[in-house]
Amino acid sequence: MKAQVNGTSRDLAEGTSIAAVVALVGAPAKGVAVALDGAVVPRALWEKTIVPDGGVVEVLTAVQGG
Amino acid sequence: MDDPLIIAGREFRSRLITGTGGAANLSVLERALVASGTELTTVAMRRVDAAGQTGVLELLRRLGIEVLPNTAGCRTSAEAVLTAQLAREALETNWVKLEVVHDEETLLPDPVELLDAAERLVDDGFVVLPYTNDDPVLALKLQDIGCATVMPLGSPIGTGLGIRNPHNIELITSRATVPVVLDAGIGTASDAALAMELGCSAVLLATAVTRAQDPERMGAAMRCAVEGGRLARLAGRIPQRFWAQASSPGL
Numbered sequence: 542m543k544a545q546v547n548g549t550s551r552d553l554a555e556g557t558s559i560a561a562v563v564a565l566v567g568a569p570a571k572g573v574a575v576a577l578d579g580a581v582v583p584r585a586l587w588e589k590t591i592v593p594d595g596g597v598v599e600v601l602t603a604v605q606g607g
Numbered sequence: 608m609d610d611p612l613i614i615a616g617r618e619f620r621s622r623l624i625t626g627t628g629g630a631a632n633l634s635v636l637e638r639a640l641v642a643s644g645t646e647l648t649t650v651a652m653r654r655v656d657a658a659g660q661t662g663v664l665e666l667l668r669r670l671g672i673e674v675l676p677n678t679a680g681c682r683t684s685a686e687a688v689l690t691a692q693l694a695r696e697a698l699e700t701n702w703v704k705l706e707v708v709h710d711e712e713t714l715l716p717d718p719v720e721l722l723d724a725a726e727r728l729v730d731d732g733f734v735v736l737p738y739t740n741d742d743p744v745l746a747l748k749l750q751d752i753g754c755a756t757v758m759p760l761g762s763p764i765g766t767g768l769g770i771r772n773p774h775n776i777e778l779i780t781s782r783a784t785v786p787v788v789l790d791a792g793i794g795t796a797s798d799a800a801l802a803m804e805l806g807c808s809a810v811l812l813a814t815a816v817t818r819a820q821d822p823e824r825m826g827a828a829m830r831c832a833v834e835g836g837r838l839a840r841l842a843g844r845i846p847q848r849f850w851a852q853a854s855s856p857g858l
Contacts, residue, residue, distance in 0.1 A: 547654040568655045572664045574697035581692045599654065601693050605636070605663045606651025607626035607677040607704060607813060 542594040553592060560587040566600050573602050610837070612809050614786055615702075615734045615755040621646045622803070623833045624675070624788060626813025627663055629765075630822065637666055639816050642826035648672045649704050649813070651679045652694050664698070675736070677704040682717070684724035691728055703728060704758070704811075705737040714764040718745050722752070729753040738790050741771075743778040750785050757783055758790035758811060761802065765814045767794030770801055780806030796825075796832035803836025804844070 630636035676694030681687035762768035786808035819825035
């Protein structure tokens, strides 16, 4: 199945969790947040939340700015 | 003299809020932040694979500086609300510097989207510090819907043009009951001092320090300017006169 991860189309295995996607993009251990289809997925739900086919995942962290 | 800045019940000894953008590297940033004496500093939220520069959070934690996430880059209320919610999740703070800009050329706030986003975030339990135009009416509306500060611009972000409409800033400070933070447009120390003399409670700046030829020294200059301007405001300046008035006794 396909999903958009940080703007890039990715082939993901069925049943891929948000936690797996976070690992896939190489996110740091702290200071990271995830949105699935425009809504925040709390960290506590990363393991049990499965990315749907066509899902849009954004993995964000803090950078220098402002 | 004990004169803390109080935002949403939290006390800060420094009245200088800084950004982290524009610094050549983290080492330069660290020296500038330390010299500035800041206790509250903004960061932006970006995609992990496009982040490029990391380590800013670790730096701020090591220096004991509070993190203030912003919604830089957002053009709509919906984008800004989601970005704030992501920042709250990532950084475990319900404080947000709310930015909703209209276009890339001016980076001026979009007042319609800004007010809508501010209302939604206040309702969602955020401590909202909105970057706004130097519009006294909009500033009052932002305050009335529950924003913790109002942060009018002196001039557009990154221009260093200083405070283009000092009277508007004074109109805002004369009526606001929440702290007014002069945000954006500061070019040099005298701009920061003027903001404080006009009655602002604090100054927020980044570029003026991070892109100065010597960011560490400019950080120190801004610290002194904010302190000097604040003292002058509290001291009460003399009225301006048209004709000279001798300060020595007559012969």
